[in-house]
Amino acid sequence: MNTINNEGLSNIYASEPSVYYAEYPSEDQQSRYAFQGAIAALFVGLLILTSLAVS
16 A cells, blocks of 8 residues: 655555464474485585595
8 A cells, every 4th residue: 555644755565464373284294304304414414524525
């Protein structure tokens, strides 16, 4: 909604999204998150080992 004050300035605000509560992840989503975390930990470990081997 555009409003104009007494000085002729336009106040344009972004529309605010409706607020909702997140749902607890299902068993399938939890297992995928655990798998992604394990892959990320493996990747970071390999990066650290590579940096130690190169230096």
